[in-house]
Amino acid sequence: MDADWWRQAVVYQIYPRSFADANGDGIGDLAGIISRIGYLEQLGVDAVWLSPFYPSALADGGYDVDDYRDVDPRIGTLEQFDALVAALHEAGIWLIVDIVPNHSSNRHRWFQEALASAPGSPARDRYIFRDGLGAGGSRPPSDWTSQFGGPAWTRVPDGQWYFHTFTVEQPELNWDNPEVRAEFLDTLRFWADRGVDGFRVDVAARLAKKFPEPMPSQAELSRIPSGPDSPVYDRDEVQSIYAEWRRVFNEYDPPRMAVAEVWVNSPERRARYARPESLGQAFNFDLLKADFDAEQFRRIVTSNLDQVKLSESSSTWVLSNHDVVRHATRYGLRPDGGRPGGRGDRWVNDGAPASQIDRGLGLRRARAATLVELALPGSAYLYQGEELGLGEVTGIPDEQRQDPKFWRTRDDERPSVGRDGCRVPLPWTRSGPSFGFGPDDSAAGPHLPQPDWFADCSVEAESGDPSSTLGMYRRALELRREMQGGETLEWDDGLSVGDVLAFSRPGGWLCVANFGDDPVPLPSGRVLVSSAPLIRPGTDGPARIPGACTVWLSIDAGR
Structure with missing residues (x-):
């Protein structure tokens, strides 16, 4: 395989x-x-x-x-x-x-157990609970807001608050807790054993968190770039989690693949998730x-x-x-x-x-x-x-x-x-x-x-x-499967002028895209697929690529 x-x-x-x-x-x-x-x-x-x-x-x-x-x-x-x-x-x-892996639902058995347990209990430590601020802890631990609107902290009946980047129904797991790490390793094996070939990892950069005391305000948080200085996103520690996952993936033949959903600030940060010792690919x-x-x-x-x-x-x-x-x-x-x-x-x-x-x-x-x-x-x-x-x-x-x-x-x-x-x-x-x-x-x-x-x-x-x-x-995917070769391309700078983008791929095929509104000449070669009808002014006249159109051509005489 x-x-x-x-x-x-x-x-x-x-x-x-x-x-x-x-x-x-x-x-x-x-x-x-x-x-x-x-x-x-x-x-x-x-x-x-x-x-x-x-x-x-x-x-x-x-x-x-x-x-x-x-x-x-x-x-x-x-x-x-x-x-x-x-x-x-x-x-x-x-x-x-x-x-x-970043959050469960509030109906998950672990979160229900956390609600039924006392502050500081092992059940609560699987999630991110904090005491509130002010008299009787009546104010949330910070003024952070959810990505879906409203506060990022919700209070439970005994007075503590739990953290959620998204909805109140999505409490965030504490990935410093060994039990959380072990549970997900078992979950990965559960699905891999059933024949799953790979995993798309939701909000992969959020798992590792470090909440300073006092916490920054929402305004201050928004100015902190993602990466090692962020309390909540793309911290270096997240890679230790995925190193454990990779060891599980490599238990299988072929190894299970994974792709990270990450929005990070630099190519170097994204590459950390796509390395072979981590998840292996990043969006x-x-x-x-x-x-x-x-x-x-x-x-x-x-x-x-x-x-x-x-x-x-x-x-x-x-x-x-x-x-x-x-x-x-x-x-x-x-x-x-x-x-x-x-x-x-x-x-x-x-x-x-x-x-x-x-x-x-x-x-x-x-x-x-x-x-x-x-x-x-x-x-x-x-x-x-x-x-x-x-x-x-x-x-x-x-x-x-x-x-x-x-x-x-x-x-x-x-x-x-x-x-x-x-x-x-x-x-x-x-x-x-x-x-x-x-x-x-x-x-x-x-x-x-x-x-x-x-x-x-x-x-x-x-x-x-x-x-x-x-x-x-259907035609493009058929051709792609037939022709896809090495993982390289070569820009055709003679054709890539103005609104035109052109590149060739190993195997003798050329992609020419006209991003403009005006037609451009069709290069020589056999047309394999076109996103729109080509302009053919006469039987012997030169064909042109209309605006907003991409063409694949075979440029290998042997094809």
Whole structure:
């Protein structure tokens, strides 16, 4: 078996509750995923990344975990999980699962035990509890705020306070506690023994913490960069945790892989998580944050290919995921600065009214950016539905919202910042009460409402059309698997002028992307795939690449 399968893998992220619903209760499930493995195989992905499927109250979309070694009964059973692993492996697809080590849910047995125990008890030491300030400890230990709005400390009945970076339902674990470390090592083995091939580590840089006395104010904390001086993010001690994890991963053949979700200040800090003795790979979100701009893309690609030399890992490329605006919408937004194609705020869901989103432009740019991403050396992480060209779903009624960020950060002066718009259940068919997400005779609708325009973006609508976004993804992934060679590229400076970005890959293929609005000449070579129709003015006239278009060409005469 290939121990390095992950280095240039195409990984498809499944958000389980929104992928496919087999039993008709409105929530996606493991049986639904199993029923669609043929689709994943035909798409041509190498691996699936499964977002949290654990028992959860869904205070934060499943990232509030009640039990790390079980399946939410609304999603399935451990036996169905085993069947999923077997079916994916039979199809030649690896499986990565989310692990959420920074915090549990407040319903986890450990936290319930902590609430029932006295301050200073071993049960409380598994979490971060502190006495409050002021008379009777009535004020929180600091004025720090949660990332989802409101205070980062919540008081319990006996007067102590517990810490949570996210919702009050997500108390943070104390990773200085040996029992916490041992529990997660056992959890990693539990899933690896069931055939899991890798782990995506949620908020990987937050585990190690050191709270000074007195604590800095929120204003002071915001000025401390992530890294060894931060009390809460990217401290050096976190690497000792992942060194233990790596020893567990290396117990298996092939060794289990892991990828860190980290937002850090420097290439050197990111490389620490991607080293072979640590998790082995770290997410690079730089393209996700970039405008649709040739200069930015080249700078980011160059920088990240240089960064992997620090870690001996491979780079990762991401344009969409479950936490951000889908790139088909992001590229259709007009930011405040006025230039079309900017990313906007990556968290915004209804931050721009539908009338301010140019869906056609956004999709053209998304297709072009995707072909650039898939041509790069390293691994590409795709988010379910992007292969259909899905954009953000706007206008979800408040009463149907599920994301805590929407409710806890909205006010009268700024738009909502929820993430429900990228988590709407997928459309599989042109018609039906849930566009094929669930059975047509289901009494329950999808857990988030689907817009009417999903009909034209459904798998059924796009499957027979090679020019559709789905057809482009299938063709590109087929070519990528056939042609992907070494983990290098060579910039073509003769073609990379102005709004054009061009590079060749080992094996004799060339990627040319036109980020501008005006057509540019098509270089010589056999066209393998194009994100948009080429301009062919006449039978004998030279072809041109239109604006917002990427083309792959074979430049090897032997092909």
